[in-house]
Amino acid sequence: STAASFIYRIQSLLTDFSKPSYINSHKDAYQVILDGVKGGAKEKRLAAQFIPKFFKHFPELADSAINAQLDLCEDEDVSIRRQAIKELPQFATGDNLPRVADILTQLLQSDDSAEFNLVNNALLSIFKMDAKGTLGGLFSQILQGEDIVRERAIKFLSTKLKTLPEEVLNKEVEEFILAESKKVLEDVTGEEFVLFMKILSGLKSLQTVSGRQQLVELVAEQADLEQTFNPADPDCVDRLLQCTRQAVPLFSKNVHSTKFVTYFCEHVLPNLSALTTPVEGLDIQLEVLKLLAEMSSFCGDMEKLESNLKKLFDKLLEYMPLPPEEAENGENAGGEEPKLQFSYVECLLYSFHQLGRKLPDFLTAKLNAEKLKDFKIRLQYFARGLQVYIRQLRLALQGKTGEALKTEENKIKVVALKITNNINVLIKDLFHIPPSYKSTVTLSWKPVQKADANQKRTSEDTTSSSPPKKASAGPKRDARQIYNPPSGKYSSNLGSFSYGELGIIKTRNCLVCYWVVFCFFFNIEMLRPLIHFKFLYILKICPWFSS
Secondary structure (H helix, E strand, O other), X not given: OHHHHHHHHHHHHHHHOOOHHHHHOOHHHXXXXXXXXXXXXXXXXXXXXXXXXXXXXOHHHHHHHHHHHHXXXXXXXXHHHHHHHHHHHHHOOHHHHHHHHHHHHHHHHOOOHHHHHHHHHHHXXXXXXXXXXXXXXXXXXXXXXXXXXXXXXXXXXXXXXXXXXXXXXXXXXXXXXXXXXXXXXXXOOHHHHHHHHHHHHOOHHHOOHHHHHHHHHHHHHHHOOOOOOOOOOHHHXXXXXXXXXXXXXXXXXXXXXXHHHHHHHHHHHHHHHHOOOOOOOOOHHHHHHHHHHHHHOOOOOOOOHHHHHHHHHHHHHHOOOOOOOEOOOOOEOOOOOOEEOHHHHHHHHHHHHHHHOOOOOHHHHHOOHHHHHHHHHHHXXXXXXXXXXXXXXXXXXXXXXXXXXXXXXXXXXXXXXHHHHHHHHHHHHHHOOOOOOOOOOOOOOOOOOOOOOOOOOOOOOOOOXXXXXXXXXXXXXXXXXXXXXXXXXXXXXXXXXXXXXXXXXXXXXXXXXXXXXXXXXXXOHHHHHHHOOOHHHHHHHOHXXXX
């Protein structure tokens, strides 16, 4: 068209005579190019190329040029929009950069994949020019923009920041990100909070001990641990769990979980059965107990330790039943055997074991003799069911390797075996006189930690309760790797165990204990793990010998 030909001539004129004095005298020519955005498709495509090309030569027309390019970014023709977006970084000079960043952030709402990728690339390119200025535009839209723009800007930061080189994300830039993030965190959804924690925890300056401590305080503030806990409010419960999940990876021997553990003991445990959740199918009680168990390893000095340990102990007793009363004929007088909630007991026993070491005389000096005797009876009863269950699980998994262990049924059994072995170790500790708190176990849903002399934080980032020990030269008997299924898949299927379901002989007859002692003396291979128990321990859990 005539207009397009005219724009070509003007472009040629401005290119051939590139001296500043000459270009400045041809402001009218540049204005013709700006007016091209009002023409047809050809004129708009040419304008999209030539407006940014000569933009730097006409600073007095900067606003008009940016507005003209922005009009092209919103054109109905997708090819024109893409060309205009591609050229936007050329406008990102000096004071114009935050404005360009703001415009590009708004353009993240595009549903055209090619256009969306162009916007992402344009934002990354101006990030390398001025990271702080680009962040200013992004955070401006996060705080004040439309919901779709806010959502996509946050996702951009969570996925793209980690790809930027260190020279771009320097200390000053990271401090700016933290300061702006705190403003956003004053009003966020659960999903947004998780994304911001991902952003902040990836910053180099916040990966130090003091940095992680700062993040923990930020999460505690978000969890609002000063407020009264309402177990009947699903949003209140969900917020606490969301925040705690974000805090757990930050805890270590130097960054303590005391504030969270205290809150769980004082406010959550007493209301465990009343908890509600908006998440369908979630065992909210088990989820809470798992989080408490993970945090208990890193609890520091607690003000009301004895009181909170008592709350934890009382909750543990709820899941460790007394033996059922028996009629004269040896049958269960109640008619129904108690169910043993292994998943719950693992969490509670582990937490009690961790906090108990801070007050080692709790069971002997803080409880009266009658309560201690009651606790020992419950432990004995639980241990009997535990031993039979462990034996059945070992038999079921015997000889299975590789693909055979990946079936859903065997995944459940593998995790169940981890749970029962953990409980077994902890019960043995508590049977010592006085009770011991020295044993170390890895929680069943956590990966086994491998010792690595080159890792700086090995001792502080594991869930174990003791410092890592030096590896022995020879291979360990149980060192083989077993399949570790995802957490949460098994609790509903193997959360409980009933004596009646396995046909266990009643307590008074105690044929199981006869068999255990027999295997102990004759070293039956099937029960090799039991042979390592002290004989006195077997006597202790067997009422036949103790009566």
